[in-house]
Amino acid sequence: MKIFTAQQIREADAYTIANTPISSLDLMEKAAIACTAWICRHYNEYTPVYIFCGMGNNGGDGLAITRLLRNRGYEAHAYVLHHSSTASADHTANRQALQQQYPGAVHDIAENGLLPRPDAHALIVDAILGTGLSRPAEGWTANIIHQLNDLKAEHDIVAIDIPSGLQADASSVNTPVIKADHTLSFEFYKLAFLLPENAAAVGEICILTIDLSPEYIAQTTSRFNITDIQQVRGIYRPRKAFSHKGTFGHALLIAGSEGKTGAAVLSAKACLRTGVGLLTCHIPKCGYEIIQIAAPGAMCFIDEQKDHSSSFHNHVSTPEAAARFKTIGIGPGLGTAAGTCWALEKLLDHYRQPMVLDADALNILSSNPTLLNKVPHGSILTPHPKEFERLFGRTANDVERLQILSGNAVKRQLNILLKGRYTAMAFTDGSIWFNTTGNPGMATGGSGDVLTGILTSLLAQGYNSRDAMLMGVYLHGLSGDYAAAELSEEAMIAEDIVEFLGRGFQHLRKPHTC
Numbered sequence: 001m002k003i004f005t006a007q008q009i010r011e012a013d014a015y016t017i018a019n020t021p022i023s024s025l026d027l028m029e030k031a032a033i034a035c036t037a038w039i040c041r042h043y044n045e046y047t048p049v050y051i052f053c054g055m056g057n058n059g060g061d062g063l064a065i066t067r068l069l070r071n072r073g074y075e076a077h078a079y080v081l082h083h084s085s086t087a088s089a090d091h092t093a094n095r096q097a098l099q100q101q102y103p104g105a106v107h108d109i110a111e112n113g114l115l116p117r118p119d120a121h122a123l124i125v126d127a128i129l130g131t132g133l134s135r136p137a138e139g140w141t142a143n144i145i146h147q148l149n150d151l152k153a154e155h156d157i158v159a160i161d162i163p164s165g166l167q168a169d170a171s172s173v174n175t176p177v178i179k180a181d182h183t184l185s186f187e188f189y190k191l192a193f194l195l196p197e198n199a200a201a202v203g204e205i206c207i208l209t210i211d212l213s214p215e216y217i218a219q220t221t222s223r224f225n226i227t228d229i230q231q232v233r234g235i236y237r238p239r240k241a242f243s244h245k246g247t248f249g250h251a252l253l254i255a256g257s258e259g260k261t262g263a264a265v266l267s268a269k270a271c272l273r274t275g276v277g278l279l280t281c282h283i284p285k286c287g288y289e290i291i292q293i294a295a296p297g298a299m300c301f302i303d304e305q306k307d308h309s310s311s312f313h314n315h316v317s318t319p320e321a322a323a324r325f326k327t328i329g330i331g332p333g334l335g336t337a338a339g340t341c342w343a344l345e346k347l348l349d350h351y352r353q354p355m356v357l358d359a360d361a362l363n364i365l366s367s368n369p370t371l372l373n374k375v376p377h378g379s380i381l382t383p384h385p386k387e388f389e390r391l392f393g394r395t396a397n398d399v400e401r402l403q404i405l406s407g408n409a410v411k412r413q414l415n416i417l418l419k420g421r422y423t424a425m426a427f428t429d430g431s432i433w434f435n436t437t438g439n440p441g442m443a444t445g446g447s448g449d450v451l452t453g454i455l456t457s458l459l460a461q462g463y464n465s466r467d468a469m470l471m472g473v474y475l476h477g478l479s480g481d482y483a484a485a486e487l488s489e490e491a492m493i494a495e496d497i498v499e500f501l502g503r504g505f506q507h508l509r510k511p512h513t514c
């Protein structure tokens with residue numbers, strides 16, 4: 001699914017009006033019908049509704065919603081805030097329609113006027129500013145936003161299209177923004193919805209279809225996108241009947257150190273469950289029995305050190321030796337002992353295939369940035385926000401962080417995913433894809449180790465780095481969603497993500513008929 005900028009959304013709007021038999025007012029009506037239906041599903045007709053409308057088309061939506069809610073028997077009132085002297089044409093048309101049908105339903109609030117005090121249990125609808133926001137809200141408009149946010153403890157706030165004050169494509173840090181419980185948006189996610197810094201503003205997101213031109217959507221490119229099930233199903237390759245374990249690659253997993261063998265176990269189990277043909281784990285002596293018992297499907301190389309690994313580079317010291325492994329996953333629970341750092345550098349000197357680097361492997365790269373230049377092109381880096389900061393530095397806001405993420409992916413020809421609620425995947429071509437599967441239950445120790453195992457497994461099976469990332473991250477979240485549905489977000493642990501990988505795969509298989 002494409003994420004369009006505010007400018008592209010305006011173009012989609014204009015293209016639809018120009019090329020399909022639908023007028024601008026009809027489009028607004030469609031949007032209002034969809035919002036009204038959503039409100040009616042979530043709040044009964046005894047809920048008083050206070051709809052705060054701006055002077056543009058976002059306010060026009062609010063006026064149309066007021067009329068449609070009244071038609072359904074709701075006590076809905078529109079409060080028109082005169083933050084600018086002129087109203088848009090569709091705003092004016094909808095104001096007239098509402099006034100004609102329900103003369104007492106429209107109330108004007110002149111600049112610097114006071115807001116009404118909503119009745120108890122009233123719903124507040126924010127239709128003040130939409131994608132036409134041209135500058136951060138200030139003065140009276142900012143004041144209104146603050147006043148409405150102060151009512152949040154007692155009232156739900158539903159934002160239409162985008163919380164007022166929030167910029168769709170830029171950072172809104174330290175600017176006044178409505179803090180909505182729900183945001184009802186049209187056709188597309190906006191970039192702002194996917195940024196952690198806006199979590200308190202957007203609340204739960206619902207994307208409503210208003211039938212914007214499919215032609216415009218298909219022909220317009222976007223740098224930001226969201227992975228969806230159709231796309232992942234297209235990437236997924238079901239196993240062929242006459243395949244054998246050699247078909248699905250041999251992966252080398254370098255993980256674990258004293259006290260952190262569990263990370264290696266989780267990663268190894270995930271790698272096996274994702275379908276790798278053969279897995280060899282390189283592990284320090286202290287982890288040998290543990291991994292052999294916990295993951296009997298994996299073979300083992302034992303390091304000469306007891307508590308950390310320092311000789312794994314030997315497996316790839318000649319081209320023939322390196323060729324045994326289709327890929328390498330390195331980092332979970334690895335530690336950052338001097339011997340481990342040295343061995344990682346040697347490994348990077350010899351191994352030239354795309355690989356997966358996570359956790360302590362990333363921490364080692366952070367403390368020795370020149371090593372980043374040695375990472376094979378096309379490799380996958382999987383930092384969480386702290387690891388990202390250590391690797392690439394601090395940023396002032398999430399939009400800047402995305403720029404740094406993407407800039408490094410292009411410059412270094414690496415695929416970098418930044419973990420989060422909506423994991424952002426930056427590819428070597430400069431595009432960024434967001435993943436929407438997953439849940440807060442996955443914010444638990446070991447969940448990242450599982451992802452490393454999944455990605456390593458997919459690379460070993462011959463998926464290219466981009467496909468492995470798009471599919472692996474989706475599958476990881478999906479399996480986590482199945483685990484949460486069965487066990488609850490609280491009770492699920494990283495091992496459960498592994499256990500539910502099978503359910504995830506079943507969901508990826510296209511339904512087939514005999």
Ligand SMILES: NC(=O)C1=CN([C@@H]2O[C@H](COP(=O)(O)OP(=O)(O)OC[C@H]3O[C@@H](n4cnc5c(N)ncnc54)[C@H](O)[C@@H]3O)[C@@H](O)[C@H]2O)[C@@H](O)CC1
Binds near residue numbers: 009013055088135186
């Ligand atoms: N494009 C689409 O797909 C559709 C858009 N619709 C609605 O139209 C909205 C966009 O409408 P508009 O382009 O009229 O824009 P807005 O409704 O966001 O508001 C623009 C008005 O606000 C003023 N303004 C901008 N920034 C301000 C600030 N910081 N402080 C005070 N005033 C400010 C502008 O001067 C202008 O008068 C969308 O958000 C959506 O709600 C829907 O009606 C249906 C379809």
Ligand SMILES: [K+]
Binds near residue numbers: 128162164
């Ligand atoms: K709004």
